[in-house]
Amino acid sequence: MAKQANKTKKKRSFPTAFTVLFIVLILSALLTFIIPSGSYVKLSYDSDKSVFTLLSPNGDTKEMPATQETLDKLNVKATLEKFTDGSIKKPVSVPGTYEKIEQNPQGLKEIIQAPILGVYDTIDIIMFVFIIGGVIGVLNFSGAFNAGIASLSRITKGREYILIIFVTFLIALGGTTFGMAEETIALYPILVPIFLAANYDVLVCIAAIYMGSSIGTMFSTTNPFSAVIGSNAAGISFMDGLTFRVVGLVLAIIITLVYILRYAKKVKADPTKSLIYDQKEEIQKKFSIDKGEAPKLTLRLKLMLIIFAATFVIMIYGVAVKGWWFTEMTALFLVSGIILGILSGMGEKQFVNKFVEGAADLISVALVIGVARSINIVLESGGIADSILNFFSTAITGMNSNIFIILMLAIFVILGFFIPSSSGLAVLSIPIMAPLADAVGLPRDVIISSYLYGIGLIAFITPTGLILATLSMVEVTYDKWLKFIMPLMGYLALFSAVMLLIQVNF
Incomplete structure (x- = not known):
C-alpha cells in the first residue's frame, strides 16, 4: 500500500511566477539590511x-542656473x-557626490505593502493588458482567429519556419529603433495559436517575440529609451559606436534565429523533444487549438482581422512618431474592440460578457507585472542602488582597458537586475561610468555599448523585467524558460564580450 501511495504521490512542480517574485522580493528586502544605504x-x-x-x-x-557652465562645473557631460x-x-x-545616508531597511510591513504599491505604479500597463484581453476575447468568440489561423496554416504549409524568421526580425526592428518591449504583450494571445497550429511549441513563440524584442533593444540603434538617452547622459552623440551596434544587431539576430530554428525543427519532427511536452494538452486547451474543421474565412471575419492588424500598425506609428505611451495605446485598443464588436454582429450584452471574460483571462498576467514592480520599489526605498553603483565604479578605476570593458559588461548585467528600466539605469549610471572610460583611455561610446549589452543580457531572465509576465500569460514555468534560454544567453554573452573587445581595440 505504501508503494502504491508513493506512485500516486503528486510530482513536485516548479513554483509559479508569483512565488518566484515573492522570493526575490524577500531577498531584495534582506539586502537593504546588509548593503549600506547611499545616494548621489x-x-x-x-x-x-x-x-x-x-x-x-x-x-x-x-x-x-540652467546653463552649460553649470553642467560643466558639476562634471555632467x-x-x-x-x-x-x-x-x-x-x-x-552627479559624479563625485556619493555619500552614505541613514539606513532604511525594508521590513515585514514594507514587504507586504510593496506588491500593492507595485500594482498602483504599473496601472497603465495593467489597463493595457486588460483591454487587450477583452479584444482577444471578442475575436476568439467571433471565430475570426480560428478562421485566420486555418487560412495562414494552408498558406505556410511546409514553410512554417518563415513565420519564425518574420516575427523575430520584425520585432527586433521595433526593439532597435523605438524600444518595442511592453507593447509585445499584445502579441502572445494572437501568435501562440498560430505557432501551435504550425506544430511548434509555445517556447518557440515566446522566443520569437521576446528574444526578437530583447535582441533589438540590446543592440539599439535609434532607441530613445536606451541608446539615445545613454549617449546624451555620456555627453556624446548616439551615432558614436553605431556601426559596431548595427553589425552586432545583424549577427545577434542570426545567432538567435539559428538557435530558435534548430529547436523548432526538433520539436516539429518529434513533439516529445519539447521542453514543455507535459503541458501540451493543457496549453492547446487554453488557446483553443481545435483540430476539427475551422470556420470559413468570410468577408466579415476578414474585415475584422484587417482592422485588428491595422490597430497594431497605428500603435507602432503612434509610439515611434507621435510619442504615444500606455494611455494612448490602451485607448486605441478599446476603440478597436468596440468596432470589432459591432462588426461581429453580437449583441451589446454578449459583447460586454465576452470582453470582460477576455480581460479576466489576463488577471494573473496583470498582477505579475505589479508584483515585479514591487521588487524595484523595495530596492529604491532601501536606498542601495546608488551604493552598488558607487562600489563598482570605485572598484574598476585604473584597470587595463580590455579587463575594464569586460568587467563593465558584468557590472551592467548586475545593475540591470536592480534597475531593469533602460532609461532609469542610463541616467543613474552613465554619468558615473562614462568618465571612467576617460581614465583608461577609451572612447565613451564603448561604455554605452557595454551598458546596452549588459542590461540586454539580464533582461533575458530577470524576474524584475517582463519575462515572468510573459511566461504567466502562456502558463510556462520559469525553470522551463531558463533551461531553454541559458545556452543562448551564454552564446550571446560571449558574442557581446568579443564585440566589446573589438570595439576597444579597433
Whole structure:
C-alpha cells in the first residue's frame, strides 16, 4: 500500500511566477539590511522655472542656473539642450557626490505593502493588458482567429519556419529603433495559436517575440529609451559606436534565429523533444487549438482581422512618431474592440460578457507585472542602488582597458537586475561610468555599448523585467524558460564580450 501511495504521490512542480517574485522580493528586502544605504546628488531640469534643481542625499534642494557652465562645473557631460528639449527627463546622478545616508531597511510591513504599491505604479500597463484581453476575447468568440489561423496554416504549409524568421526580425526592428518591449504583450494571445497550429511549441513563440524584442533593444540603434538617452547622459552623440551596434544587431539576430530554428525543427519532427511536452494538452486547451474543421474565412471575419492588424500598425506609428505611451495605446485598443464588436454582429450584452471574460483571462498576467514592480520599489526605498553603483565604479578605476570593458559588461548585467528600466539605469549610471572610460583611455561610446549589452543580457531572465509576465500569460514555468534560454544567453554573452573587445581595440 505504501508503494502504491508513493506512485500516486503528486510530482513536485516548479513554483509559479508569483512565488518566484515573492522570493526575490524577500531577498531584495534582506539586502537593504546588509548593503549600506547611499545616494548621489540628483540633477533635474525644472522646465517651469528654467533652472536646474539639485536634490542632495539628505533631502535638501538647491537651484542653479540652467546653463552649460553649470553642467560643466558639476562634471555632467550632457549638453544643455538635451535637458531643455526633454531628451533627458529623469534626474541624473552627479559624479563625485556619493555619500552614505541613514539606513532604511525594508521590513515585514514594507514587504507586504510593496506588491500593492507595485500594482498602483504599473496601472497603465495593467489597463493595457486588460483591454487587450477583452479584444482577444471578442475575436476568439467571433471565430475570426480560428478562421485566420486555418487560412495562414494552408498558406505556410511546409514553410512554417518563415513565420519564425518574420516575427523575430520584425520585432527586433521595433526593439532597435523605438524600444518595442511592453507593447509585445499584445502579441502572445494572437501568435501562440498560430505557432501551435504550425506544430511548434509555445517556447518557440515566446522566443520569437521576446528574444526578437530583447535582441533589438540590446543592440539599439535609434532607441530613445536606451541608446539615445545613454549617449546624451555620456555627453556624446548616439551615432558614436553605431556601426559596431548595427553589425552586432545583424549577427545577434542570426545567432538567435539559428538557435530558435534548430529547436523548432526538433520539436516539429518529434513533439516529445519539447521542453514543455507535459503541458501540451493543457496549453492547446487554453488557446483553443481545435483540430476539427475551422470556420470559413468570410468577408466579415476578414474585415475584422484587417482592422485588428491595422490597430497594431497605428500603435507602432503612434509610439515611434507621435510619442504615444500606455494611455494612448490602451485607448486605441478599446476603440478597436468596440468596432470589432459591432462588426461581429453580437449583441451589446454578449459583447460586454465576452470582453470582460477576455480581460479576466489576463488577471494573473496583470498582477505579475505589479508584483515585479514591487521588487524595484523595495530596492529604491532601501536606498542601495546608488551604493552598488558607487562600489563598482570605485572598484574598476585604473584597470587595463580590455579587463575594464569586460568587467563593465558584468557590472551592467548586475545593475540591470536592480534597475531593469533602460532609461532609469542610463541616467543613474552613465554619468558615473562614462568618465571612467576617460581614465583608461577609451572612447565613451564603448561604455554605452557595454551598458546596452549588459542590461540586454539580464533582461533575458530577470524576474524584475517582463519575462515572468510573459511566461504567466502562456502558463510556462520559469525553470522551463531558463533551461531553454541559458545556452543562448551564454552564446550571446560571449558574442557581446568579443564585440566589446573589438570595439576597444579597433
